[in-house]
Amino acid sequence: MTAEQTPRNEELRPDEEAVAAEATLSGEETVPAGKGPDPDGPAASAEQTVTVEGDVAELTMRLEEAESRAGEYLDSLQRERAAFQNYRRRVERERAEQAQVIAGELLLKLLPTLDDFYRAMEAVPEGERNQWFEGIALILRKFERFLADEGVEEIPALGQPFDPALHEAIGVDHDSEADSGTITAVLQRGYRLGDRVLRPALVRVAG
Numbered sequence: 247m248t249a250e251q252t253p254r255n256e257e258l259r260p261d262e263e264a265v266a267a268e269a270t271l272s273g274e275e276t277v278p279a280g281k282g283p284d285p286d287g288p289a290a291s292a293e294q295t296v297t298v299e300g301d302v303a304e305l306t307m308r309l310e311e312a313e314s315r316a317g318e319y320l321d322s323l324q325r326e327r328a329a330f331q332n333y334r335r336r337v338e339r340e341r342a343e344q345a346q347v348i349a350g351e352l353l354l355k356l357l358p359t360l361d362d363f364y365r366a367m368e369a370v371p372e373g374e375r376n377q378w379f380e381g382i383a384l385i386l387r388k389f390e391r392f393l394a395d396e397g398v399e400e401i402p403a404l405g406q407p408f409d410p411a412l413h414e415a416i417g418v419d420h421d422s423e424a425d426s427g428t429i430t431a432v433l434q435r436g437y438r439l440g441d442r443v444l445r446p447a448l449v450r451v452a453g
Contacts, residue, residue: 350439353398357437357445360389364435393437401436403429403447412436414446422452 363386370379401412408415408427419430429449436447 346439346442349396350442350444353393353396353437353439354444356393360386360393361434363389397439398437398444399439401438401443401447403432403436403449405429408449408451412438412443412446413449415451416448417450418453419450420453424452426452428452 363382367379367383367386403413405424406413406429408429413429413436416433417431422428422430424430428451429447430452431450432447433450434445434448437444
């Protein structure tokens, strides 16, 4: 040991001297305090990159799951909405049909009164049709207009081909010059409400 090295060794603390001696014997260099591996070096950066990539993958997976659930919820909502619209249309149709049935039943009860008006008018001789007759005729026309406003129509019969869906034959005229199956007489008027027959016409048919 030279004289120049002695002062330097005296400056080392006992623990530093031990570390230095051990490093000298093992052939390793001593690393000054505060000069260890850099925590922000390449290895740390790689670990951070792996962590970020894992977080991104997890978030992507969660986003895909959320989008899938949202699609399922939307599809379910659309099906429920379509089912509700179909239900509402069905209810409205059933209500309309029920209202038509009720109206038809009420109007059907009025038809005998209308028949009485026609019989009374037809029973009055031509020469006796005075102001009283005209008054009854006015009431009859109002009655007919009321039924027309409600959608009631008289079924065409006289001179028409017999239709079992609209007419009810109660007699056959074998001596009629009309073609066979042609209605020759109407004994009671028939009426319908829309496509529904309230009452078929009672008729006689040529044989």
